[in-house]
Amino acid sequence: MSNKISTAVRRVDAVEKASGRARYISDYEFKGLLYARVLRSEKPRAKITGISKPDFPEGYYYIDGKDIPSEGRNNIQMIKDDWHVFAEGEVRYIGETIALVVGPDKEKVLQLLSEIRVSYKEEEPAYTIAEGLACKGGPLFGDDNIYGEYNLVKGNPEEAFKNAVKVVEGTYKTGFQEHLYMEPQGMVGTWEEGKLTIYASAQCPFYIRKSVAGVIGVDEKNIRIKQVTTGGAFGGKEHFPDVIATPLAVAVHKLKQPVELVFDRIEDISFTCKRHPSEITIKTALDKNNTILGMDIDTRINGGGYESSTLIVLQRALLHGLGVYNIPNAHVRGRAVATNTFPSDAYRGFGAPQGLFAIELHMSQVAREAGMLPADFKRKYFIKTGDMTVTNTTMKDVVKLEEMFKAADDMSDYSRKVKEYEHDPLKGIGISFVNHGGGFTGNGEQEIIKSVVKMKRTGEKKAALYVSNVEMGQGLQTVLRKIAAQELGLDYTDIDYDNPDTDIVPDSGPTVASRSTMVVGYLIQECAKKLKTRWDEGIGTETEHHYVHPPGLVWNQDTLQGDAYPSYGWGLNVVEVEMDPVTFEIKTTGIWTVFDVGIPMDDTIMAGQVSGGVIQALGYASMEKCEVLDGRFRQHTMADYVIPTSVDFPEVKNVFIENPYAYGPSGAKGAGELVFDAAAPAYADAVQQLTGRNIYEIPVTPEMVMGALK
Amino acid sequence: MKDIEFTLNGKKVHSAADPLKRLLDVLRDDFTETGVKEGCGEGECGACSVLMDGKLVNSCMVPIGAAEGCDIVTPEGLRETEKGKVIIESFADSGAVQCGFCTPGMMMAADALLEENSNPSEEEIREALSGNLCRCTGYDLIVKGVKDSATRGKKLW
Numbered sequence: 083m084s085n086k087i088s089t090a091v092r093r094v095d096a097v098e099k100a101s102g103r104a105r106y107i108s109d110y111e112f113k114g115l116l117y118a119r120v121l122r123s124e125k126p127r128a129k130i131t132g133i134s135k136p137d138f139p140e141g142y143y144y145i146d147g148k149d150i151p152s153e154g155r156n157n158i159q160m161i162k163d164d165w166h167v168f169a170e171g172e173v174r175y176i177g178e179t180i181a182l183v184v185g186p187d188k189e190k191v192l193q194l195l196s197e198i199r200v201s202y203k204e205e206e207p208a209y210t211i212a213e214g215l216a217c218k219g220g221p222l223f224g225d226d227n228i229y230g231e232y233n234l235v236k237g238n239p240e241e242a243f244k245n246a247v248k249v250v251e252g253t254y255k256t257g258f259q260e261h262l263y264m265e266p267q268g269m270v271g272t273w274e275e276g277k278l279t280i281y282a283s284a285q286c287p288f289y290i291r292k293s294v295a296g297v298i299g300v301d302e303k304n305i306r307i308k309q310v311t312t313g314g315a316f317g318g319k320e321h322f323p324d325v326i327a328t329p330l331a332v333a334v335h336k337l338k339q340p341v342e343l344v345f346d347r348i349e350d351i352s353f354t355c356k357r358h359p360s361e362i363t364i365k366t367a368l369d370k371n372n373t374i375l376g377m378d379i380d381t382r383i384n385g386g387g388y389e390s391s392t393l394i395v396l397q398r399a400l401l402h403g404l405g406v407y408n409i410p411n412a413h414v415r416g417r418a419v420a421t422n423t424f425p426s427d428a429y430r431g432f433g434a435p436q437g438l439f440a441i442e443l444h445m446s447q448v449a450r451e452a453g454m455l456p457a458d459f460k461r462k463y464f465i466k467t468g469d470m471t472v473t474n475t476t477m478k479d480v481v482k483l484e485e486m487f488k489a490a491d492d493m494s495d496y497s498r499k500v501k502e503y504e505h506d507p508l509k510g511i512g513i514s515f516v517n518h519g520g521g522f523t524g525n526g527e528q529e530i531i532k533s534v535v536k537m538k539r540t541g542e543k544k545a546a547l548y549v550s551n552v553e554m555g556q557g558l559q560t561v562l563r564k565i566a567a568q569e570l571g572l573d574y575t576d577i578d579y580d581n582p583d584t585d586i587v588p589d590s591g592p593t594v595a596s597r598s599t600m601v602v603g604y605l606i607q608e609c610a611k612k613l614k615t616r617w618d619e620g621i622g623t624e625t626e627h628h629y630v631h632p633p634g635l636v637w638n639q640d641t642l643q644g645d646a647y648p649s650y651g652w653g654l655n656v657v658e659v660e661m662d663p664v665t666f667e668i669k670t671t672g673i674w675t676v677f678d679v680g681i682p683m684d685d686t687i688m689a690g691q692v693s694g695g696v697i698q699a700l701g702y703a704s705m706e707k708c709e710v711l712d713g714r715f716r717q718h719t720m721a722d723y724v725i726p727t728s729v730d731f732p733e734v735k736n737v738f739i740e741n742p743y744a745y746g747p748s749g750a751k752g753a754g755e756l757v758f759d760a761a762a763p764a765y766a767d768a769v770q771q772l773t774g775r776n777i778y779e780i781p782v783t784p785e786m787v788m789g790a791l792k
Numbered sequence: 793m794k795d796i797e798f799t800l801n802g803k804k805v806h807s808a809a810d811p812l813k814r815l816l817d818v819l820r821d822d823f824t825e826t827g828v829k830e831g832c833g834e835g836e837c838g839a840c841s842v843l844m845d846g847k848l849v850n851s852c853m854v855p856i857g858a859a860e861g862c863d864i865v866t867p868e869g870l871r872e873t874e875k876g877k878v879i880i881e882s883f884a885d886s887g888a889v890q891c892g893f894c895t896p897g898m899m900m901a902a903d904a905l906l907e908e909n910s911n912p913s914e915e916e917i918r919e920a921l922s923g924n925l926c927r928c929t930g931y932d933l934i935v936k937g938v939k940d941s942a943t944r945g946k947k948l949w
Contacts, residue, residue: 090887092884092885093884093887093889095889095892096883096884096887096888096889096892097880097881097884098892099889099891099892099895099896100879100880100883100884100888100889100892100895100896100899101827101867101871101876101880101896101899102826102827102828102829102866102867102868102871102895102896102899103827103871104892105826106829106893108820108826108829108830109826111824261927262927263891263893263927264829264831264837264839264891264893264894264925264926264927264928265829265831265891265893266831311892312891313829313891313892313893314890314891314893314927314928315891316927346830346833347831347832347833347834347837348833554891555890555891555892555928556890557890686886686887686933687887689887689932689933690887690890690928690929690930690932690933692930693929693930693931693932693933694890694927694928694929694930695930696930697930697931698927698930719832719834719836720831720832720834720836720837720925721834721836725925725927726930726931727921727922727923727925727931728917728918728919728921728922728924728926728931728934728935729918729919729922731930733914733932733935734930734932
């Protein structure tokens with residue numbers, strides 16, 4: 083890479099982690115530590131009619147909603163505050179928190195938990211999107227079970243369908259996906275110097291602080307959250323930690339003793355949020371020349387028992403609904419459905435992967451209806467700078483998709499293979515094109531987050547940076563140091579950046595939405611520039627920098643019209659597969675990717691993001707089945723929820739196309755989610771070619787392939 | 793109850809724990825060997841990998857009673873050896889480490905492989921790491937880290 087900042091450095095946390103010295107939440111010792119376990123609902127939808135408890139020996143406690151201070155509320159202040167800390171007389175999903183059992187001996191806590199009897203008056207549950215929409219068992223939310231509905235209209239889709247000679251239609255389905263971060267959820271709450279303090283494996287310390295403060299009924303400044311080294315997250319430690327922190331905080335507030343709540347793996351898979359399942363119906367109107375006149379997209383996602391962040395996820399699915407294409411007339415409709423499954427929440431991509439899976443697979447299918455190969459057809463509709471987007475504004479990015487396609491074609495030999503495999507019953511090659519908006523949707527960064535970062539000169543040639551964003555594996559502690567060091571003319575190891583502590587760092591926002599490098603990194607760059615001009619004022623000099631929205635962007639959150647994102651990362655994946663004719667097993671034989679992330683902040687860190695994101699998405703596409711059976715996740719151990727191992731996929735071969743973004747640090751754009759978006763549709767497209775049958779659902783299992791070929 | 797005696801990172805140690813207590817818990821709780829991580833507790837993820845008489849095992853699947861007389865090496869032990877240092881340096885330079893939770897176990901798996909095969913192919917590395925799950929890296933850079941270990945530590949294994 084030509085850019086100096088892209089030159090790989092050794093990650094600051096690598097040796098400490100590799101040697102086993104890094105301490106995760108379970109590795110800390112606390113004096114007088116009590117253990118908490120969760121009493122959970124065993125029914126998906128019911129009224130609680132009684133709870134009978136055994137006698138609790140001294141030092142053991144049953145903590146529930148009655149222990150919430152009178153100033154507090156039994157509602158978790160996430161995006162929507164409908165999720166209760168402790169169930170209030172009714173339960174809406176299996177696993178809902180009813181109470182905590184707390185005490186000094188783990189075994190005794192488990193024994194007491196097993197002796198508690200909850201009686202229920204059961205109601206009829208709805209599990210699937212269809213059951214939710216049909217209000218099976220009566221509505222769970224409002225009078226229609228729809229948490230929210232949006233409609234985006236571009237041009238005149240009705241007219242387009244009137245003029246259609248042919249309509250191609252498909253319904254595309256994706257399932258739950260479990261994050262399966264290697265370190266399960268966990269935190270320890272303590273009472274330190276009269277302050278409720280929580281040590282957490284988490285992405286968003288200030289989210290937890292806000293939730294806990296609301297539940298305890300105190301000013302946020304009276305709560306302290308310290309992030310500890312976090313063993314993977316992928317969105318799973320974005321909002322869900324609030325669901326652990328709030329009951330834990332109630333216990334600590336009452337007992338004034340340290341309490342640990344760490345999940346074991348089965349509990350973690352069974353009772354944490356997953357990616358929203360989706361069903362997306364797309365109709366495409368074609369004229370007599372097989373040119374697209376318009377599209378109608380109807381998106382439904384399964385929100386589960388509480389709304390939480392579901393509508394924001396839905397918005398992102400719709401805003402990415404047309405993918406990378408300039409479709410002249412379109413109606414993109416979206417509904418989020420209430421059901422009695424475990425509430426769905428953030429997972430890398432936040433709705434975009436579902437929307438992009440549907441549009442990419444559909445475009446490949448329309449291409450074949452039009453008698454064309456997927457890439458040839460898709461390229462005709464690539465959005466260009468200045469074209470109208472689905473939110474009726476112009477695309478402001480410099481779009482380099484053609485250049486990216488050429489790079490991918492050179493690497494993978496796609497154009498030759500796609501023709502050759504048309505007649506090969508055992509081989510297929512698929513391609514997908516995606517973009518991903520970096521940062522919060524619309525004006526969220528300006529209106530909701532309002533990030534602040536701080537820097538300080540701490541020595542002759544040393545400085546520190548203060549942000550609330552966390553290292554969770556993605557390399558942020560190295561990347562932000564590099565950005566600051568470049569401005570100050572120091573080495574990146576001369577910059578200090580500790581795990582955030584809400585008593586020390588300003589709120590630079592959550593570690594989500596591909597925003598940490600692009601948005602927070604830019605603030606650090608600007609903050610470091612200020613510090614440099616004031617460097618001679620001496621050790622101890624501090625500078626601050628506040629978020630300013632890039633100029634020329636307009637957004638209306640009520641109508642979802644305008645510039646949905648300040649910039650987009652762009653990507654394309656090519657996946658090649660072979661089938662075993664006896665077992666119908668699909669083997670991936672090649673993976674080639676091209677990404678435009680502006681300027682990569684570190685070649686090695688970014689290579690790790692690409693391989694990790696792509697393989698996680700290929701797991702989603704091919705093996706990560708997660709079904710609901712009688713309200714429970716049927717796959718709830720690592721033995722039956724299967725993720726990729728080192729032998730399942732070959733090396734990911736990647737190149738970056740540079741395309742600097744003016745308001746990213748050294749030109750960087752968001753990347754962490756983009757790298758997840760394209761692999762699932764590319765994989766499914768490859769299987770489509772191999773089988774000669776349309777694919778409508780992931781994961782694509784050998785059973786599905788066998789069924790398709792029969 | 794009879795004490796269980798075993799060698800931990802080269803030192804003779806005793807454990808008075810219930811013989812059915814998991815080796816993982818004995819190592820973490822009684823010997824504060826917190827480089828041994830619990831990722832699943834059912835022998836699927838490899839985060840709790842240790843060497844038992846030179847063989848790679850998941851310490852969550854071994855009752856401490858079965859470790860009587862055995863030679864146990866944990867990440868805390870391996871990292872002090874020349875071999876361990878080479879693996880750590882190679883992992884760090886290859887970008888093999890992301891969230892880090894699987895990494896100590898990966899280091900143990902890398903050492904176990906290199907003990908048997910000091911010049912493994914990519915395929916052999918992938919096979920040897922297949923009992924250790926990683927959700928961050930997609931494995932490519934860990935494979936690179938193991939290759940690099942083999943190159944740097946040519947005379948060690």
